[in-house]
Amino acid sequence: MSAAMPTLAQDARLALRGFRRTPGVFVTAVVILALGVGMSVAMFSVFRTVLVRRLPVVDQDRVVVMWTYVADPHTDVVTGTKELSVVRRESRTMRRIAAIAHWPATPSPFVYGDRSVELSRGMVTGNFFDVLGARPALGRLLRPSDDEADASSPGDTRASRAMVLGYRAWRERFGGDSSVIGRHLVEPLLGTDYTIVGVAPAGLAYPAGVDYWIPMWSGWQSSVSAFAVARLAPGATVAAARDEYLAIEKRLTPQLNLRGAHAATFADTVLGSARPVLQVLTAAVGLLLAIACLNVGNLLLLRAATRARELVVRRALGAGFGDLARPLVVEALAIAAAGGALGLLVAATALRTLVRYAPVQLPRLDEVRLAGAPVGVATAIATLAVLVFGVAPALLVARGHVAAPLRLDARAGHETARRRALRHALVASQMALAMVMSGGAALLARSLARLEWQDTGFASDHLSVLWYSWNAHKQDSVPELIALGDRLARRVRAIPGVTAATPIVAPPMLGNGVWQVRFEVEGQAPAAVAENPLFPVEMGGPEFFRTFGVRLVRGRAFTARDDAASPLVVIVSESVARRLWPGRDPLGKRVRIPGANAGGIAGGDGWRTVVGVAHDTRLRTLREVSPTVFFPSLQGYWQGSIAIRSATSLSALVPALRAAGREVDPDVELWSRQTMDEILAEPLAEPRLGALLTSSFSAVALLLSGVGLFGAMAALVRDRTREFGIRMALGAAPGRVRLAVLRRAAIVVGSGAAVGLAITLVASRLLAALLFDVSATDPLALGGACGALLAVALVAALVPARAATRVDPARTLRAD
Structure with a gap:
């Protein structure tokens, strides 16, 4: 034991001396490992906590959540x-x-x-x-x-x-x-x-x-x-x-x-759409870790090639195999340890950022910690890669025939053709994995863009929703609440900077399953009424359509005369009109809610006359059109929400909005407010998270692949310097030399990109559940990913190719 300690200390000093001679190799390898290990540990920890670790529920697979539906299993009834x-x-x-x-x-x-x-x-x-x-x-x-x-x-x-x-x-x-x-x-x-x-x-x-x-x-x-x-x-x-x-x-x-019922285990219900998002992100970061390991392996293979002659000389002078192996293992472990330690800092930072900014739809974030298993697995993979690529090739050379490496002409380079082919295969593998990651990221980014830029049917800019509280002992009946909401909307509308205001019941993006009605169309048989679908309900005042920027296709909007003392009216969206009166004009038609004495809260015989047809909107959910019926709030209900359209920022209006509530009633308080952009951010949060993280991982993968290609082409130029010098001395144009390097790079990149694209075309189908209005084989997204990969490859290969043209032929000939 005492004899071993000085030996290890000496090996450590030799390793440190080697790192000082080639600091670029050490620093580059450590940084690449830190990125791969850090990001993978962070995502693996989230994956393990959210998807693998069981909920704090006894026998969670025996607990089910159920609801019924009429037509769409995703819309609860x-x-x-x-x-x-x-x-x-x-x-x-x-x-x-x-x-x-x-x-x-x-x-x-x-x-x-x-x-x-x-x-x-x-x-x-x-x-x-x-x-x-x-x-x-x-x-x-x-x-x-x-x-x-x-x-x-x-x-x-x-x-x-x-x-x-x-x-x-x-x-x-x-x-x-x-x-x-x-x-x-x-x-x-x-x-x-x-x-x-x-x-x-x-x-x-x-x-x-x-x-x-x-x-x-x-x-x-x-x-x-x-x-x-x-x-x-x-x-x-x-x-x-x-x-x-x-x-x-x-x-x-x-x-x-009812047509059916939905049932799922409690665990699946809690996870919801988070499962496929996390699976995709974990797969992406796994690919990133693989690229990082391949990149470090490529770097260490190049270093091993430069040390082959040194190791064989030491062996020829009597060094044992263990004497050669120990310093190499110590160097590899030092690189792995430094990369792993820095990677843990990256992982901790990434986890804190993710937990802070992740959407509420991502469950169990309060439990996410740097876990032992993900840290151990990622570190073990990185260490294994360093040992395999950094130690094994050098030892194979040292174990081989002593005379062969000594006979190599140093002017012809350090690498054999077989080792160069292996390094190029590793670069091609990086390119293939980067293509897979880039393709998936491009599909998710394009899907997000389609979701963000679709026609919602309403104008979200300068639109906000306010929530007011009131004294439940003073306004304890529906008519009193309706009157309070009407007075408050009119007072808010009078504030300078507010251009429109309306009472509402359900805030936007609440989902199609809340506040639904089934209409009976006048003259319909009872059997036909039962076949009518359920439609989401919106309620608003005279300025509802102006406030939301919803276009009326035919008829009129609500007015102040549409109150409890007037005939009941309703406005329907285009899809509702097509469903209930196909090929006919819905204006003047009458509907009511079956079984309701008044068809609403306002009284009367329950029949409501259609006075307008509105453009279809996505007020309830971004992913699909909501076929909606609109009731006037004075003939419906109110529970504290006001929507406003303003010419100035919402924050600048808050003092006046608070004062307006107190002026209407001293007990009315503004307790919350959101702009429409903030409301829309909630359903967009999960796709934005997926697109942002996969794009970030993809960018890092492209960068690492570019570094790998640059190293491979730089080594090629270094090993063929004598050849290029002689060719230019014999009259070859610099452009032909540059083309020779770029041709080799094109072979490496093209083979990797082709394999990667083939894998992407198959694997991208796993993303189908996360895509909106985009095919899993969308040519624009996949073409953009290919273009990004080729652009990075061109930049990475062009620098060594230009260096090849700067070889001095006279100096090369003098060296011979």
């Missing part, structure tokens, strides 16, 4: 908790059933002590956490008795209700303070008091972006629209539970004409 109570009683495939409100996590204001805090709500039945088998991080979770307490005093806002905070909200909004248990939050919208009873475990965030859970109003006795969350009975399957659930719902709600 949920029934109420009253029906779910029957399913719970009659089911044989589900052991326990809870419910969760089907709309997304929606923000609401609270007063916490002397400050305001905005949190996103999830409404569940009291047995929700029991069905999941979740354990609290602090305090307790909701329980069935919380439903009973809520049901016993449904109208009493003075009675405090239970609330469970999400883990991330507890850490970020309340500083991870354990004393929050027992503290009170007051919701000014309804004047309701909530007591924080517990904190949910980390990683349990459903629906996406939820900050807290409260019991559903009045528990199982009400008819809140909800998804079913059930634990399967022993031996039952997801398909069997879905079929039974659909059969019971069809029997209980024949008027909905």
Whole structure:
């Protein structure tokens, strides 16, 4: 042991001396490894946490989430908790059933002590956490008795209700303070008091972006629209539970004409669209790690070629094989250690950035840490690559025939043809992998561009949505709320800089599954009514279409005369008109909501006359047109939202908007506001994240591939310097010498690009689920990726090619 230590120390000194002689090789190898290891460790850690690690749920694969639909499985048509109570009683495939409100996590204001805090709500039945088998991080979770307490005093806002905070909200909004248990939050919208009873475990965030859970109003006795969350009975399957659930719902709600039901495990539901995004990003960063290893391998092969003569001479002078191997291994491990250490810093920075800016749709980010397994795997791969490419070739030379390397003419270069072919094959492999990454990144970027630049049917610029709270004890009826919203919209419209304002009920991008109606067309048979689809509902005032910039195709907009005392009216979008009155003019036609006494809240016989046809919009979802019906807010409902169009920035208007609320009613407060660009950023966040990260990985891959090609061509020029000098001395033009280098580069790049393009054409089909209005083999995207690869390759090859033309023929001849 004591004899080994001085030997290792001597080997370390020799390695350090070698790095000082060729610092460029060491620094370049370390930086390349750090990029590959750092980015891969970061993404592997996210992948492992989100997709591999199990949720804090007991036997998560036995918990299912279900809802029904009429035509589109992605558009829910949920029934109420009253029906779910029957399913719970009659089911044989589900052991326990809870419910969760089907709309997304929606923000609401609270007063916490002397400050305001905005949190996103999830409404569940009291047995929700029991069905999941979740354990609290602090305090307790909701329980069935919380439903009973809520049901016993449904109208009493003075009675405090239970609330469970999400883990991330507890850490970020309340500083991870354990004393929050027992503290009170007051919701000014309804004047309701909530007591924080517990904190949910980390990683349990459903629906996406939820900050807290409260019991559903009045528990199982009400008819809140909800998804079913059930634990399967022993031996039952997801398909069997879905079929039974659909059969019971069809029997209980024949008027909905349900066509099917969707069922998925709780884990798949929580992950949602995050799974394919993370799979693509992890595959991309895996390719990047492979490119980094190949690049470092190419670099070390070149270094090994320059040291072959030195190693053979040492062996000829009596050095043993171990004496030659130890310094090489020490050098390789030093490069791997330095690259791995720097890579961990890159990984930590990348993770912090990702967690900070990732969309709320990406679950479990509060659990992401630099994990041992990803760090170990990435570091092991990098170390193996360094050892294979940095040590093995040199040792093979040292083990070979001693005389062969000594007979090599140094003027002919250091590399054999076989080794040069291996290095060029490694460069071609890098080009192929870079092509795959660039092709995928180009497809996602083009898909994002199509999503961002499509015609939404409304004008998003200078459009904003405001949320106001009011005193629920003063405005406690629908007519009073409608009147308050109308007065507030008119007062906001009078603010200088505001060009239009309208009350609304549902904010944009809420999804097609919320606020839907099925119309009965006048003269339709009952059987035909049941076949009519459900349409999303929007409500607005006289300036609704002007505020949103939605074009009216025919007819008129709403006016101030469309109030509760006037005949009921409605405006439909073009797709609704085509569906209900194909080939006919819908103006003057009448519709009503089947089974509704008044067809709305305003009274009358329920029949509404179509007074206008609006251009189709994507107000509910960016990915598809929403066939929409529009009700005048004075004949409908209002719950605190105002949309405005302004000539100035929203931030400049906030003081006046706050003052306007207080002028209408001293208890009215502006508690939140968003520009339409901020609202649109939410559905665009996930595709933007995917496009940004894959483009970043692709750029790094192209850069590394260019570095590899540059090194290969520079080595080629160095080894053929004598040949090029003699050729130019015999009259060859510099252009022909340059062309010879570029021709070799073209062979390497072309072969790699061709293989990469073939792989891309096959692998890109895996991206189909993430693409919008773009084919997986889109020629423009793939052509752009090829162009980027060839441009990088041309720059990387041109510099060595130009160096070849600067060889001095006279100096070459004198050397001979």
